[in-house]
Amino acid sequence: MRFDPSRAAVVSIHNQRDIVGPDGAFANLFYEQITARNVVGKLSGLLDQARTAGATIIYTRIAFAPDYSDLVPNSLLLQQAGALVDGTESGAIIQPLLSGPGDAVITNQQVGGFGTELAGLLESGGIGTLLLAGVATNISVESTARAAVDHGCRVVIVEDACSAAAEAAHAASIGSLGLLATITGCADIQWDPAAG
Secondary structure, eight states: OEEOTTSEEEEEEOOBHHHHSTTSTTHHHHHHHHHHTTHHHHHHHHHHHHHHHTOEEEEEEEOBOTTOTTOOTTOTTTOOTTOSBTTSSTTSBOGGGOOOTTOEEEEESSSSSOSHHHHHHHHHHTOOEEEEEEEOIIIIIHHHHHHHHHHTOEEEEEEEEEEOSSHHHHHHHHHHHTTTSEEEOGGGOEEOGGGO
């Protein structure tokens, strides 16, 4: 698949220590599949190639005030005590996937990464295509994808740079997302200004 780097962005979704790290608050849910699927290695390579090509890189992260005054308690998953506190190492993006100069980092307090800040960034940059990758496929990636589709974006799921708590959950989500988005893998992505 060919993408014009001036009109596409790679979105790294919620790759924070509490979510993807071996000792994070959600490690018991996600770490086994993150490791088995080599999500961090594949996403790191995808981000490096996109940066080299001049594509926009966007990180979304969930982080709350230390007193959780900005938490809307409507999601059982996000009510993990002590997790995803803004300004802490456990709430930060992990070292192998750190943002670089010029990358955008969007902090939110919801399951999905798509909101008014991301929408504004896409519109101001003339970006119409989003390549999504991260954890978890059936939660934050899928939520972000659905909102992006509703916003009018062309959405591409980089399937091998995503994972869920179980392979079956990942596969079911990819099957569902295939009705809304293009599904691809890291090896099939080519950056080409002539792609249009």
